Amino acid sequence: MTEASKTPEPFNQFTDKAVDAMTLWADANQRVARELVELSVGAAKESVRLYAEIQQGAIEAMRETQATALRWQSAWQEAPKDPVRWYQKTLVESVDTAQKAFRFVEGTSQAVTRSAERLQASAEQAGKSIQETFTSLVGKTKDLYSQN
Numbered sequence: 001m002t003e004a005s006k007t008p009e010p011f012n013q014f015t016d017k018a019v020d021a022m023t024l025w026a027d028a029n030q031r032v033a034r035e036l037v038e039l040s041v042g043a044a045k046e047s048v049r050l051y052a053e054i055q056q057g058a059i060e061a062m063r064e065t066q067a068t069a070l071r072w073q074s075a076w077q078e079a080p081k082d083p084v085r086w087y088q089k090t091l092v093e094s095v096d097t098a099q100k101a102f103r104f105v106e107g108t109s110q111a112v113t114r115s116a117e118r119l120q121a122s123a124e125q126a127g128k129s130i131q132e133t134f135t136s137l138v139g140k141t142k143d144l145y146s147q148n
Contacts, residue, residue, distance in 0.1 A: 050115040
């Protein structure tokens with residue numbers, strides 16, 4: 001080898017450390033990207049689960065509305081025969097329908113709350129994992145550049 005083709009030792013050490021540092025950063029970047037993808041997939045699954053739960057409740061509410069409409073239709077025929085009984089029956093039916101509507105709203109609210117809690121737990125876990133990744137990266141980078 002000629003004198004001109006030899007690379008100085010400090011330059012080789014610098015390039016080796018730079019490559020090692022880029023490898024560390026690439027690994028950390030991959031871990032963070034994986035956590036974010038898992039969080040996104042979890043959020044999508046949770047959204048589908050919540051939508052299905054709300055839709056199921058809406059279908060039940062629709063069935064109940066149809067049943068109530070049929071009961072009201074048959075009750076109209078009784079109104080001229082016994083108006084007091086008809087009034088009592090419709091009042092009880094109205095209160096019952098209102099209670100069912102409130103239970104539907106309550107069930108939907110509870111489903112949204114549970115969904116939000118699950119999403120929060122997933123986000124917290126992803127955040128902790130990302131924080132651990134960067135803490136590890138900083139430690140490894142310090143070790144890399146503290147070596148002589």
